[in-house]
Amino acid sequence: MENFEPTIIGFLCNWCSYAGADLAGVSRLQYPPNLRVVRVMCSGRVDPTFVFKAFREGADGVLIAGCHPGDCHYTDGNYNTFKRFPLLLKVLEQFGVERERVRLEWISAAEGTVFAGVVKEFTETIRRLGPYRKELPKGGAKIG
Amino acid sequence: MASGKANDAVFNVRIPPAAKKLRELFYSAHFVHSHIAHFYALAAPDFVLGPDADPAERNILGVVSKVGLDIGGEVIKHRAYAQEIQALLAGKATHPVWVVPGGVSKGLTEEERRKVEEMAQSCVKFAEFSLQLFEDVVLKNKGYVDLILSEGYRLVTNYMGLVDDNNKVNFYDGKVRIVDPDGVEIGKYSPPEYLNYVSEHVEPWSYLKFPYLKQNGWTGFSEGKGTGIYQAAPLARLNAAEGMATPLAQEAYEKMYDTLGGKPAHAILAAHWARLVELLYAAERLLELSKDPQITGTDIRVIPTGTPDEGVGIIEAPRGTLTHHYKTDANGMVTAVNLIVGTTNNHAPIYMAVKKAARAVIKPGVEITHGLLNMVEMAFRSYDPCFSCATHALFGEMPLKVVVYGADGSVLSGR
Amino acid sequence: MVKLKLAVYWAASCGGCDVAVLDVHEKILDIAAVADIVLWPVATDHKYSDVEKMAPGSIDVCLFNGAVRNSENEHMARMLREKSRVLVAFGSCAVSGGIPALANFKEREDILNRVYQETPSTVNPEGVKPVPESAVPEGTLHLPEFFGFVHSLDQVVEVDYYMPGCPPTAERIWEVVQAIVSGNLPPRGATVGALEKSLCDQCPREKHDKKIKRFYRTHEIIPDPDRCLLEQGLLCLGPVTRGGCGAQCISANMPCRGCYGPLPGVIEQGAKYISSIGAIIDARTQEEVEEILAGIVDPAGTFYRFGMATALLKGANR
Ligand code: SF4
Ligand code: SF4
Ligand code: SF4
Numbered sequence A: 001m002e003n004f005e006p007t008i009i010g011f012l013c014n015w016c017s018y019a020g021a022d023l024a025g026v027s028r029l030q031y032p033p034n035l036r037v038v039r040v041m042c043s044g045r046v047d048p049t050f051v052f053k054a055f056r057e058g059a060d061g062v063l064i065a066g067c068h069p070g071d072c073h074y075t076d077g078n079y080n081t082f083k084r085f086p087l088l089l090k091v092l093e094q095f096g097v098e099r100e101r102v103r104l105e106w107i108s109a110a111e112g113t114v115f116a117g118v119v120k121e122f123t124e125t126i127r128r129l130g131p132y133r134k135e136l137p138k139g140g141a142k143i144g
Numbered sequence B: 001m002a003s004g005k006a007n008d009a010v011f012n013v014r015i016p017p018a019a020k021k022l023r024e025l026f027y028s029a030h031f032v033h034s035h036i037a038h039f040y041a042l043a044a045p046d047f048v049l050g051p052d053a054d055p056a057e058r059n060i061l062g063v064v065s066k067v068g069l070d071i072g073g074e075v076i077k078h079r080a081y082a083q084e085i086q087a088l089l090a091g092k093a094t095h096p097v098w099v100v101p102g103g104v105s106k107g108l109t110e111e112e113r114r115k116v117e118e119m120a121q122s123c124v125k126f127a128e129f130s131l132q133l134f135e136d137v138v139l140k141n142k143g144y145v146d147l148i149l150s151e152g153y154r155l156v157t158n159y160m161g162l163v164d165d166n167n168k169v170n171f172y173d174g175k176v177r178i179v180d181p182d183g184v185e186i187g188k189y190s191p192p193e194y195l196n197y198v199s200e201h202v203e204p205w206s207y208l209k210f211p212y213l214k215q216n217g218w219t220g221f222s223e224g225k226g227t228g229i230y231q232a233a234p235l236a237r238l239n240a241a242e243g244m245a246t247p248l249a250q251e252a253y254e255k256m257y258d259t260l261g262g263k264p265a266h267a268i269l270a271a272h273w274a275r276l277v278e279l280l281y282a283a284e285r286l287l288e289l290s291k292d293p294q295i296t297g298t299d300i301r302v303i304p305t306g307t308p309d310e311g312v313g314i315i316e317a318p319r320g321t322l323t324h325h326y327k328t329d330a331n332g333m334v335t336a337v338n339l340i341v342g343t344t345n346n347h348a349p350i351y352m353a354v355k356k357a358a359r360a361v362i363k364p365g366v367e368i369t370h371g372l373l374n375m376v377e378m379a380f381r382s383y384d385p386c387f388s389c390a391t392h393a394l395f396g397e398m399p400l401k402v403v404v405y406g407a408d409g410s411v412l413s414g415r
Numbered sequence C: 001m002v003k004l005k006l007a008v009y010w011a012a013s014c015g016g017c018d019v020a021v022l023d024v025h026e027k028i029l030d031i032a033a034v035a036d037i038v039l040w041p042v043a044t045d046h047k048y049s050d051v052e053k054m055a056p057g058s059i060d061v062c063l064f065n066g067a068v069r070n071s072e073n074e075h076m077a078r079m080l081r082e083k084s085r086v087l088v089a090f091g092s093c094a095v096s097g098g099i100p101a102l103a104n105f106k107e108r109e110d111i112l113n114r115v116y117q118e119t120p121s122t123v124n125p126e127g128v129k130p131v132p133e134s135a136v137p138e139g140t141l142h143l144p145e146f147f148g149f150v151h152s153l154d155q156v157v158e159v160d161y162y163m164p165g166c167p168p169t170a171e172r173i174w175e176v177v178q179a180i181v182s183g184n185l186p187p188r189g190a191t192v193g194a195l196e197k198s199l200c201d202q203c204p205r206e207k208h209d210k211k212i213k214r215f216y217r218t219h220e221i222i223p224d225p226d227r228c229l230l231e232q233g234l235l236c237l238g239p240v241t242r243g244g245c246g247a248q249c250i251s252a253n254m255p256c257r258g259c260y261g262p263l264p265g266v267i268e269q270g271a272k273y274i275s276s277i278g279a280i281i282d283a284r285t286q287e288e289v290e291e292i293l294a295g296i297v298d299p300a301g302t303f304y305r306f307g308m309a310t311a312l313l314k315g316a317n318r
């Protein structure tokens, strides 16, 4: 576990959070390199399928970040994200994925520091939790 | 249906009388469908075409070509009626979603009721016809009667079945009655008491467990008085009861036991006959209920108010007594389940019956033909559609593979 | 005309799919007129060895129902794949695991312990468990191996067509049989016997604005028979489920459970449904959202009722 470097997928909305991340970069703020960023047009675009796929394909944690309530470029995209989030967590939990592995944050274009802080903290959380490794049964193989 | 009843118990609700009648109406239709399918598709090929008919012909299509398209059409029509009635009530005939804790989700309109009544009328006629057919084809053939009554197809055990307050056969509700090989009642229980009466044994060579009577203990695969083995399904139900609750079925019931030489009957092939007696009962009950003034009632559901905890539901599945037992948390999320399903009850009896039949037909010096091996399978087929179809094919969930070994262990024949 | 060679087989199945084929009723005779049924365990007398002897590709169409739960199911799936020119995953179990695959929430050992040890009616002081091989005086008895996972058919062999439904309805079966007979099948890999649009599209109920303040479980409410069930707070999977069944459950005043599977282009019916639900709950604050969603007691079990074998998070790799 000592050397465990978590893989975290971050779905960042184009208008706020991605800009926030950009700002963090431009401002040369220090944050762990574990986040792989996927830019989406809106946090509302983050279909739960994306989250499941991320875990299936090796992610240890998933961050969804969008504009602050009221600021969504598409009026209520983030509002939909927020309304489905608890259900997403519950389903993940039933599938054996700890709640702490998924995080929803509102980060504006001006909040580079907030962004860096979130990534830092989240990476620590995932590091503590350890890798999410689901041995998936292989189709067609003899499985005991 | 058993699950629905177990859920009523989990939620501690008593369902309205109209809901109970609707459920029984649905369930009678289910029996009509299942018994028609089993008798005509699985049993009839053996009797109508004969045990040694060409296997490629020995199926329902073969039966249709032998008895004629008219009769075949009637068989299909009445099974279709039964399916239609179920779908009418419950949205779909297979895996209905209509039973809810506290009742049923939809009622029956007067227009639908009239349709059901008409179809039920016709089903009664068809059930009578089926019994007549059985008489003409099987009972008038001395060879078949001898076979049915022969030692190789006799299995002496206890019997189990659901009965109403008058000890008459009931499929949907009542108490489970157990009689010993002499027909003497040795137990009668309501669903929550099932654990005092039934236990299950495990063998390493089968995924299916072997239920037995707790009071007698696991006695191995043994016959006779005192054995822990019991049988369920049509013949056992008739053996365990004191008669049928509808007039025509009662007549047929008496006639059957007169011919078989009294009750209980241990002749396992008589299960096909018992099945037809039950078909008649189910059809009559269908008709009775379709004419019941309460059947179009609208008071069909109670919303449960208590905290769910634990419950047992028992019905008679076409293939035997079916027990569902659930425990839940306060949210009604199931935390533990125990099921003893119809076929399971007959698990040990099936092995015993097959062994006896094999002993009877496979003898030194007798050439082992396909017909002979089929006669062994017939012992199996008298029990259960799930299994019997498995044997028809010799694979499926529970394959029966007949391999005949010589005294020296060499394989003489197999199929 | 040369008759078609048709096979119907069941693996880890409840038998309902076979009953569904019988439910074409009198048309079964029409089917028999154009097709030789070379294998149908529930209705005809063909033996294992008969199939083994068939040449590869000699079955024209095989309707395979049931999931793959044990080594015998797998063996038959492979054998029938080899013998069949067209293999159809027939019914929800074969398509995506169906009800049997709900067992994938549990581990193999837990299942075996529960069945052979913990159930209150079981008396098993020696802890006997079924094993693949056991010695008896007459020789060795074999049992198929119980897998740790319930598979869909296409996780084991290649499948040509998918036909969803638990079970598929007789009308759709008849249509598909006609398509097969006339050689009018869509490209390989397609879903047949179902519509391209959602069940809601077929549903006769009145639909207004979906705004939900509270969810009900089916035993908690007597819904208005004319209005959309989802609007009344019942978890109806209609919006994310393919049409084709004729809204059977809806007609019984019960919500759709999703047996016709995901819409075209959708990977996960369950994930899609989480989105739909999010969009229609009527809440502004965190507390309100949580309170409303707390009414959904078992989302995974409800949204993945028929799709556990292929679920992204628990399903097997194809
Ligand atoms: S799809 Fe449904 S009807 Fe078909 S075998 Fe599976 S559970 Fe049974
Ligand atoms: S959600 Fe259900 S009830 Fe509502 S329109 Fe869709 S299928 Fe019909
Ligand atoms: S309403 Fe839904 S669950 Fe019911 S049969 Fe149709 S698709 Fe299946």
Ligand code: FES
Pocket: A013, A014, A015, A016, A017, A041, A042, A043, A044, A065, A066, A067, A071, A072, A073, A074, A077, A078
């Ligand atoms: S655009 Fe940023 S959350 Fe919608």
